[in-house]
Amino acid sequence: MDVTEDNGMVEKLTLKDRNILVLLRTFFCEKLGANPPGVDWEIAEKIKDEVIAEVRAASDGSTFTWQDVRNAIGKVLLSRLTIDENTSDGFHTFKELYRYRMLYNAAFFNQLAKDGKIEVVKSWKHHDGELCFGGGWFIVMANLPTGQISNHYEAADWDYFGDVPVAETAPEWDGHSAEEAADRLARYNRKTQEITQ
Secondary structure: OOOEOOOOOOOEEEHHHHHHHHHHHHHHHHHHOOOOOOOOOOOHHHHHHHHHHHHHHHHHOOEOOOHHHHHHHHHHHHHHHOOOOOOOHHHHHHHHHHHHHHHHHHHHHHHHHHOOOOOEEEEOOOOOEEEEEEEOOOEEEEEEEOEEEEEEEEEHHHHOOOOOOOOOOOOOOOOOOOHHHHHHHHHHHHHHHHHHH
């Protein structure tokens, strides 16, 4: 069986279970590479019935397109997906990566505090006096020459930021996003490298 696209038109295929299985396998090869190592090919068989039901619901019931199958596969796989702190990219779990991030940030913020050239504080409260996330969390904030950066951490991590001065409330948040904070850090790093060269 061949699924072809011609000038944006997708060939309509008769809905047959074996065709769905072939398309499932094709989908996995396309997304993961030809014969990817570690892939359980039985997954296609396991989700086949759910995908067929989704394809039928999304199409006219007797014919379908490759896009109908792709959409159905995505919907079925997402419904089975569990993302938690143990989710891994194959090298690290989210839990490990968040711990690394916290420790790197603690080292950075502690050094800023020791240097004394940049305002950096930690607080259990946001600038409005409310406890961070209702309690059990604190915020660490620095006003770099390139702009404000901040992160929240669980109470258990408080002592890792031992050199950072404690404030009754954090400075007012300037509305920065995670992406903006990352850009500010990148510019700060470039600026610091220029000064030391």
